[in-house]
Amino acid sequence: MKHGSALQKTALGLGLLLLAAMVAACTGTPVITSSSVAPASTLLPAPQDSSNTLFGFIDTSGRWVVKPQFQGASGFSEGLAAVKLGGKWGYVDDNGTVVIPPQFTEAHLFENGIARVATGPSPGPDDSPGLRTASGYGFIEKTGKIVIPATWDDAGDFSAGLAPVMKGSVCGFINTKGTLVIPLQFDATLSRMLK
Secondary structure, eight states: OHHHHHHHHHHHHHHHHHHHHHHHHHHSOOOOOGGGOOOGGGOEEEESSTTOOOEEEEOTTSOEEEEEEESEEEEEETTEEEEEETTEEEEEOTTSOEEEEEEESEEEEEETTEEEEEEEOOOOTTSOTTTOSOEEEEEEETTSOEEEEEEESEEOOOBTTEEEEEETTEEEEEETTOOEEEEEEEEGGGGGGGO
């Protein structure tokens, strides 16, 4: 029994050391230097502290590369990350420079040069609870230009060249040009795959 207790104490001690190191990394003074810029693919969104009110980006060693200044942040995809400023979502590059101004109620990862966004408000209390967080879904390119109009009540990401979309309570699929190739015919329960 003593041996098991010693192992448990050692594991607990190592866990506490790891936790302390993580806390120190998350609460350290943000530093931005040209020598600390890492490729966007290795930058991670991180909160400034346990209040989770401001987010920035750290490299894989835990050093701040982009100081905490955003209300929310996603990971990087194709060189851009979605960030929330002033209650809206936009995109930044790996230096933290805003390249697509915050204007969306939702913003997702770029895949094959396009990203799913929402331009409309959150759904009302009579909408399907827990399924949608916004409305007016469409897709943008890396310049911020809308390439598939934000006319869908809900949408999912592209897979095999198609993305699920929803109007009212029925779903169908569009191609990367925004053309509805599988008609709106599926029950709204399919909307669970949209997120």
